[in-house]
Amino acid sequence: MGEFVQLTANGALLGFMYAILAMGFVLVFKGSGVINFSQGELVLLGAYVVSWVLATLGVPFWLGIPLAALVCAVAGVLIERFALRRLLNESMLALIMATIALGSIIRGLMSLIFGDRTRSMPEILPTGTYEVLGLRFSALMVWAAVIGLLLLGALAWFFSKTKLGLAMQAVADDRVAAQSLGMSLGVVNATAWAIAGAVAALAGFVWGSFLGVDGRLIALGALIFPVVILGGLESIPGAVIGGIVVGIVESLSAGYLDDVVGGGFSTVAPLLLLLVVLLVRPYGLFGRPEIERV
């Protein structure tokens, strides 16, 4: 029983880290209707920029992390402006292809600029363990969860209390109607990408602290899909809940099944879960079916 609780708790913390990854993806989809296949690369970019600002430039973290977030936000705006704006009225498929191309370009640029050597993230987040009620938690993951919660709060505020947040929701709902009211798709899309860039910097910081900074971070992009399909493509709280579910499934199958079925089953488990969810609720557990009046 103790082991079960411990695994579940670890999984939940892991889930927050997935949620931070997924939020950037959800933001882009919500704000510009693009299914972003380059989210993994964006996180890699974030990780490199954070480690560069903190380690190479030696900027203190309280200034360095916002600075890195700003740099990545600018990168997001540039991506929107130069890669995607021309495709504004094109089909979803064209947009998806463009993000895949974008991913290749970022990947190439990163190894060109930063080389292939694994960089380490400066130890800003504590690395020890915390013990609470007989359960042991990695301090790193606890702080990652705190960052995830703060991010969730900030985004919830943005969407419900600001004009641009409202406009982003309107654009996600009906682009043409939003345009007819004078909302500029360009401005709204650029905002979505800017925030997604900033969030990617945070995700890069958290995951870079966890795994080290190198091309392997890109693989995280694939883990986003079970999370966002579970949580619904356009729901930020859904990303958190989806992340937690995926985290717990992964942690439990690592604890109980990996020894039985052979190593590595835990990495497949979230994807199996994804398949089952798609069969039962194609719009995700917390996504919304299209409202249809009869």
Next chain:
Amino acid sequence: MSVRTDVDSVLAIDGLEVVYNRVALVLKGVSLSVARGSVVALLGGNGAGKTTTLRAVSGLLAHERGEVVSGSVSWMGESLVRLSPDRTVKAGVVQVLEGRRVFEHLTVDENLLSGAFTTKSLRQARQATSVVYDYFPRLADRRRQHGGLLSGGEQQMLAIGRALMSEPSLLLLDEPSLGLSPIMVSEIFEIITRLNVDTGLTVLMVEQNAEAALSIAHHGYVLENGRVVLDGTSDELRNNQDVSEFYLGLSGVGERKSYRDVKTYRRRKRWLG
């Protein structure tokens, strides 16, 4: 068709030609003018170019791959051709799209707030909602509900109310009666009339329901095949034999008429003659 040169004409469209996908010529030289503070109806069958005309005014052609290739659209002396929709809204021209297109997943309140995006801060927008709720009390009762859950009539009210949030001087309405019950149609048309009388709002309205449209419009244009084939005051149009036959569904003595008897060539001949 000559362009009317009323002194107080606020919207003047002259020889407008619009092409879709670079090949399909949909408007073949439409000219019309809308006087300040008037309600003008744009009538015609499917594919006549009514919606395209509205989109050319509101700047919403690009998304349909449409383009103005010739002619002019001038609003209070300034050209609206190739102006982006946000600049058009700032200039005081806003279009209510066909099929209502409310934001289904936003509440009624949020739908209205989004209408003020270009012209107001969020705080100003919150205050302005009360004006809209005065005109549409039905919406006030449902302000926390999601737009997708309203009835068709309420959605149409919401779509109009949302457009009013930017305080336009010219409201472009595309088929406001589409799919609504006759009672709802008359309720909405009454409100449009009240807006026109109270606030001096100029209205250019596309309608298939010619009877309802002419009952509140001052002036009407009949479009056919991308051209204006007839125009006149509402009374003139109502008394025109062709209009009453083809759009109002009445023949000379008021008896019902079968669609089989409608001869399209006749009206073409007569109007283009």
